[in-house]
Amino acid sequence: xxxxxxxxxxxxxxxxxxxxxxxxxxxxxxxxxxxxxxxxxxxxxxxxxxxxxxxxxxxxxxxxxxxxxxxxxxxxxxxxxxxxxxxxxxxxxxxxxxxxxxxxxxxxxxxxxxxxxxxxxxxxxxxxxxxxxxxxxxxxxxxxxxxxxxxxxxxxxxxxxxxxxxxxxxxxxxxxxxxxxxxxxxxxxxxxxxxxxxxxxxxxxxxxxxxxxxxxxxxxxxxxxxxxxxxxxxxxxxxxxxxxxxxxxxxxxxxxxxxxxxxxxxxxxxxxxxxxxxxxxxxxxxxxxxxxxxxxxxxxxxxxxxxxxxxxxxxxx
Amino acid sequence: xxxxxxxxxxxxxxxxxxxxxxxxxxxxxxxxxxxxxxxxxxxxxxxxxxxxxxxxxxxxxxxxxxxxxxxxxxxxxxxxxxxxxxxxxxxxxxxxxxxxxxxxxxxxxxxxxxxxxxxxxxxxxxxxxxxxxxxxxxxxxxxxxxxxxxxxxxxxxxxxxxxxxxxxxxxxxxxxxxxxxxxxxxxxxxxxxxxxxxxxxxxxxxxxxxxxxxxxxxxxxxxxxxxxxxxxxxxxxxxxxxxxxxxxxxxxxxxxxxxxxxxxxxxxxxxxxxxxxxxxxxxxxxxxxxxxxxxxxxxxxxxxxxxxxxxxxxxxxxxxxxxxxxxx
Numbered sequence: 027x028x029x030x031x032x033x034x035x036x037x038x039x040x041x042x043x044x045x046x047x048x049x050x051x052x053x054x055x056x057x058x059x060x061x062x063x064x065x066x067x068x069x070x071x072x073x074x075x076x077x078x079x080x081x082x083x084x085x086x087x088x089x090x091x092x093x094x095x096x097x098x099x100x101x102x103x104x105x106x107x108x109x110x111x112x113x114x115x116x117x118x119x120x121x122x123x124x125x126x127x128x129x130x131x132x133x134x135x136x137x138x139x140x141x142x143x144x145x146x147x148x149x150x151x152x153x154x155x156x157x158x159x160x161x162x163x164x165x166x167x168x169x170x171x172x173x174x175x176x177x178x179x180x181x182x183x184x185x186x187x188x189x190x191x192x193x194x195x196x197x198x199x200x201x202x203x204x205x206x207x208x209x210x211x212x213x214x215x216x217x218x219x220x221x222x223x224x225x226x227x228x229x230x231x232x233x234x235x236x237x238x239x240x241x242x243x244x245x246x247x248x249x250x251x252x253x254x255x256x257x258x259x260x261x262x263x264x265x266x267x268x269x270x271x272x273x274x275x276x277x278x279x280x281x282x283x284x285x286x287x288x289x290x291x292x293x294x295x296x297x298x299x300x301x302x303x304x305x306x307x308x309x310x311x312x313x314x315x316x317x318x319x320x321x322x323x324x325x326x327x328x329x330x331x332x333x334x335x336x337x338x339x340x341x342x343x
Numbered sequence: 344x345x346x347x348x349x350x351x352x353x354x355x356x357x358x359x360x361x362x363x364x365x366x367x368x369x370x371x372x373x374x375x376x377x378x379x380x381x382x383x384x385x386x387x388x389x390x391x392x393x394x395x396x397x398x399x400x401x402x403x404x405x406x407x408x409x410x411x412x413x414x415x416x417x418x419x420x421x422x423x424x425x426x427x428x429x430x431x432x433x434x435x436x437x438x439x440x441x442x443x444x445x446x447x448x449x450x451x452x453x454x455x456x457x458x459x460x461x462x463x464x465x466x467x468x469x470x471x472x473x474x475x476x477x478x479x480x481x482x483x484x485x486x487x488x489x490x491x492x493x494x495x496x497x498x499x500x501x502x503x504x505x506x507x508x509x510x511x512x513x514x515x516x517x518x519x520x521x522x523x524x525x526x527x528x529x530x531x532x533x534x535x536x537x538x539x540x541x542x543x544x545x546x547x548x549x550x551x552x553x554x555x556x557x558x559x560x561x562x563x564x565x566x567x568x569x570x571x572x573x574x575x576x577x578x579x580x581x582x583x584x585x586x587x588x589x590x591x592x593x594x595x596x597x598x599x600x601x602x603x604x605x606x607x608x609x610x611x612x613x614x615x616x617x618x619x620x621x622x623x624x625x626x627x628x629x630x631x632x633x634x635x636x637x638x639x640x641x642x643x644x645x646x647x648x649x650x651x652x653x654x655x656x657x658x659x660x661x662x663x664x665x666x667x668x669x670x671x
Contacts, residue, residue: 233445234440234442234445234446235445235446235447235448235449237401237440237446238438238440238446238447238508238511239448240429240432241399241401241432241433241437241438241512242432242433242437242438242460242463242511242512242514242515243429243430243431243432243433243434243460243463243464243515244429244433244459244460244463245429245463248459248463252448252451252459253448253451256448256450256451257448257449257450
């Protein structure tokens with residue numbers, strides 16, 4: 027017995043980082059080139075969005091620094107009047123497209139992350155309640171979810187956006203636009219979280235350890251939080267990743283339709299909307315570069331989500 | 344003997360179905376005193392687990408208690424629901440499941456699971472709860488309990504996990520523990536250790552234990568008294584030595600005879616002919632009569648007597664070891 031004890035005491039527990047590196051998930055990541063490339067792209071895009079104020083060559087939102095003479099400068103060529111060059115060219119008002127993309131991505135990512143967070147919190151809470159409590163609570167929550175599913179998400183978002191816009195005073199509309207976007211996309215997206223969490227909760231609820239937790243007198247609330255929630259998080263993580271890509275696209279769609287981020291605080295979608303006005307008049311770069319950025323962002327997040335779904339599924343290993 | 348910890352009186356559990364009402368538990372009565380182990384044996388579907396679940400309030404709809412009562416130290420508990428029932432569970436009665444692999448949360452350390460349960464029921468500080476968790480693990484024989492408290496369930500072997508489950512059931516110091524087939528999922532060498540552990544904890548702490556199993560060996564080893572169930576009814580109830588050596592109910596006798604015994608040198612395993620009847624097709628008369636070699640016309644016509652109607656030992660019109668005229 028003492029040998030055994032000594033062995034346990036001397037066994038060094040590796041640090042958190044080492045254990046994370048050694049985990050199955052990290053192993054699968056290191057052996058999935060697509061996931062690694064996607065992660066690199068996402069990382070670069072997110073970092074450059076975060077660091078936009080420091081790495082952007084111009085501040086596109088400072089009217090004082092704009093020179094209308096710089097308008098419509100093609101990418102990489104010096105402007106005919108001012109001789110200034112811009113990597114990705116400028117738009118009609120002489121704003122540097124590269125800088126507007128960096129700042130636009132900030133808004134797109136912020137809206138995307140916040141909306142998914144909102145949808146996740148609402149969906150997970152309602153899904154847990156529906157799955158664990160059952161009865162009329164479940165009926166009400168899931169019927170509301172079913173009804174919402176019969177409308178396209180973008181329609182729900184536009185409806186919420188319209189209502190919110192109607193009740194905010196005109197002076198605050200541009201300021202509130204971002205928050206209204208988050209609310210609209212978040213509320214239109216909670217359903218799939220709720221459905222998946224409810225399903226997973228039903229499975230976990232029938233497991234012996236949940237019965238055992240009930241039988242040692244744990245409160246229903248602490249059973250949900252401590253026992254069921256951690257065990258249903260895997261699918262939530264996957265959905266959150268894929269939802270993030272969808273939320274960024276939804277934001278771009280709304281902004282493209284003119285009901286999203288205002289031109290004074292343009293997101294990628296707003297930039298695309300501005301750009302499409304010049305598509306056939308020869309100034310293709312104003313549309314192309316924001317569109318490519320959106321594509322790269324959404325695609326790599328999606329691919330990352332796909333990999334995560336397979337990596338977290340024990341049956342596919 | 345003082346007041347029993349658990350007292351079950353004429354318990355009836357019914358399940359309404361399309362084809363009529365089934366009675367998986369039909370008029371069962373027994374007591375368990377402090378520090379006593381009552382073994383409950385029977386074939387699959389005899390109502391052993393259903394009785395245990397009824398006591399701890401774990402009957403799933405549509406099964407429900409339709410009559411009789413369950414008293415915990417004299418206090419009726421069979422009508423409790425929700426918050427009142429939750430307070431009782433863990434604090435005053437605990438349960439040990441069959442499969443230790445699935446009855447612990449895989450994502451929480453055993454220490455967390457124990458500590459949280461203790462904090463839920465006892466008015467102690469988190470540090471004190473942690474100490475108690477260590478003590479509980481130590482008591483069930485986990486070596487180096489203080490080091491192992493941060494381990495996850497998958498880092499323990501099956502037998503060790505069952506010890507953790509027992510620690511979890513006992514950590515809030517309940518008066519009654521229901522162990523539903525606690526050794527069935529374990530291999531034989533570990534079974535004996537777990538049985539010995541249950542027995543020791545029962546004696547040391549004066550806990551009343553209801554040990555549900557189909558393994559006569561475990562019963563003979565651990566129980567003080569044994570209740571034999573057949574088709575939802577008690578067939579025989581008595582001190583384990585008497586029941587094992589001198590069964591009065593023909594079903595118990597058949598069970599004993601079909602326990603393999605190497606010393607008897609028999610070639611074939613003896614068995615009771617036939618199978619237990621389905622609950623929706625119980626025969627008229629005593630439920631055991633189609634398989635009973637002592638059945639008389641009376642057994643085929645009149646339902647078997649209840650235990651109390653006879654000598655309190657065997658629910659049979661013509662118990663073994665007694666002249667047939669006594670009850671006839």
